Amino acid sequence: MLEVSGISRSFGGLKALDGISLSVAQGSITGLIGPNGAGKTTMFGVISGFIAPDAGSVVYQATDITTEPAHLRARRGIARTFQIVQPFAGLSVGENIAVGAYLRHASPSEAKARAEAVAARVGLGAMFDRSASALTVAGRKRLELARALATEPDLLLLDEVLAGLNPSEIRDILPVIQDIRASGVTILMIEHVMQAVMALCDDIFVMAQGRMIAEGKPDAVCRDPMVIEAYLGHGAAARMQEAGNA
Amino acid sequence: MKRRELLFIFALLAALVLVPLLASNLLINFLVTALIVALAAQGWNILGGLGGQISFGHAAFFGTGAYVTELLQLRFGVNAWLAALVGIGVAAALGWTIGAAVFRARLRGSYFALVTLAFAEVLRILANALEFTGGATGLLLKLQPGAAQFQFESRAVFAWIAIAVVGVVLLLTRHIANSRFGAQLVAVRENEDAARALGVDIIATKLRAITLSAAITASAGVLYVQYFLYLDAQIGYGTWISIEALLAAIIGGVGTVAGPVIGALALHALGELTKGFAGSITGIDLVIFGLLLVAAVAFAPAGIVGAWKRYVGGRRNA
């Protein structure tokens, strides 16, 4: 569904992305993980059209969209959430979601009905008429998700929607994500909460320092020495090996 | 809530319609001037209130509407109504052009405010210098009362026309606020990145807003010139109308439907009152307006309308 190949992007002298390729299969939940500063969010920016790459291509459903502006990609069916939540702070929860719904529905009553349905689906139904700025962190994450969902995407990019949530909040939102996939939406997610990644993802890509260092099924990736080193530092894989043998 | 707002709009218009029946010429003069500023402020509010792009240069559109309308009649003998339509159209095109240049260059916030002011100043200097626009002496439109000339013997008739235009724009603003375009415009105001991610074309949305905004403010310029029959660069393109449009919208309630109209009426009433108190000291009314702007930003970000809603809401909850 999504084929990204050879993406590079530098900021000043810093190479944030260095020849990154990844692919997302239709109907899957694909994870993009890696330590802080690996370039995951920059990658999302490139896929969603917020950051232009220096090299490489983004192909979505057999169409090259590398140079297409962000709002046109949204119309194609690519929706994203932001790691640092970006609510329309002056608007109500319902109005926030309706902006997403207006992408496919011109009529205000349809957009509102659609927004209500999405709000109920992510568990914001009770907050519909409240101001978005009154939401808790968990509420804001749900709002990000709801707005993106309201655009009726085919591909949903989730940037750390679980970060900052407590374990019970995470338990509540996991079924929501599974339900979204079940409804036919393909998901690419950046996530640090490994328990969630393991439970949800079909395939995982691992980035570190702007490069792709591993890819595969969750359990295989977890045992990959490169991945362990990237997360825990040089020599960690060997130490774990020893500990395992001891 | 929504229905109540509509009811309020009609009540306001009905009250205004009655004024010319009972009032003296002086009061009608006051009403027409206030309505012209209200209309200019309604235009400002589409871009500045709903769209969050604060303009310091709406005189550019007011003056263009006024100048084109008057020049077409004076220099080319065009019928007044047709001239008015063309004037509004030219101002809308100017709005689009300025918007296309400024929004593509990604000028926002303070930069947007200053660059709009500079555009208005360029036009003012040109209108003041060129012979075609009457130079510093200005342009006088021939007095020829008659509906076909868009001039009326009775001031009351003119006041009713102004009320009708303000009323139409009130309903239009309400319609926009409840539409997809309005929602997207407000989304752009609140957060451009989030709006883009939801498929909103930022530049196209802002362009629509500035074009419509320019057309509405230009219609205020048209009314001005057809009522007072005189125009010079200071009236058409001077900062006074940019400032009054902004003040009325912000003090009345920025981004609200009725705010600009309420703000314009309130400010002009206050202006007359202070003139009554302070006599012939010029400037006192504007000192108060300036301080009111500071106070509105500090204490009442949604202006009179916002404060009223809070008061009513508070009473209902109590």
Add this chain to the structure above:
Amino acid sequence: MNYPPAIIAEAMVNGLLTGSVYALVALGLTLVYGVLHIINFAHGALLTCAMFAVWALVTFTGISPYAAILPLALAFFAGGYVLQRYLIGPASHGDDSNILLVTLGLSIAIENALLAAFHADTRNLEGDFGFQVIELGPMLISRPKLIGFAAAVAVAGLLWLLLARTDTGRAIRAVAKEKLGARLMGIEVGHIYGVTFGIGCACLAVAACLLMPSFYVNPRVGNAFVLVAFTIVVLGGMGSVAGALLGGLFIGMVESLGGLLLGDSLGQLGIFVIFILVLLFRPTGLFGARA
């Protein structure tokens, strides 16, 4: 449209001299922008205020406008500090467009208060300032303008020294670069904002003292300066001291030559056109320097 070289040269020199005072006005604006990241729209009205202060002081006490520099600069520093710390800062809730509106409201209030107090008349300083000229080859140069030039360059130098060499200057630069970091280092940001705004106002007081001998004042005179100052600031790169100085001199020349070639009213046009073009095509300024 053929002018002898001497007239062109004189116009250029006069432009440079006027430009130096523009630069001083712009210095205050660019400093405030560089540190507070706000556009102070009341800058022009505050300049008018300072010019009236010079006029009143000189007319009623008989002191020389140059002797008024120090007391007025101190008074305006204090006034600016109070204005920013206790009015503009709290009223704007830290939002950029609010600051713009608050300073716009202040400028309307100040300008019209001056109008109410002094009426719309234009006033000059009594004395023979206008006739003091110095012959420079074939050119006649106004002495007050020459003094203004020297003083403006001196003030720019002092300001640079203040920013580069003193603790206050270092604190100001720290706040400009990294507000949060500066706060964590124990710098009181609100105080530094006030100080910066105060310095901006003091620049205006000095500019007013230098302007008055060769210029006039009326309640709207600041308007003429405010967009010119913004143009200079944009041209020189927002927040750049050196940029403001160069931009000021450049704009002074443009205005003077434009006035000579196109007439006074159209001459102003050049400034606004430059302003718009720079914002549209080179928003980081021609000199691109950063404070």
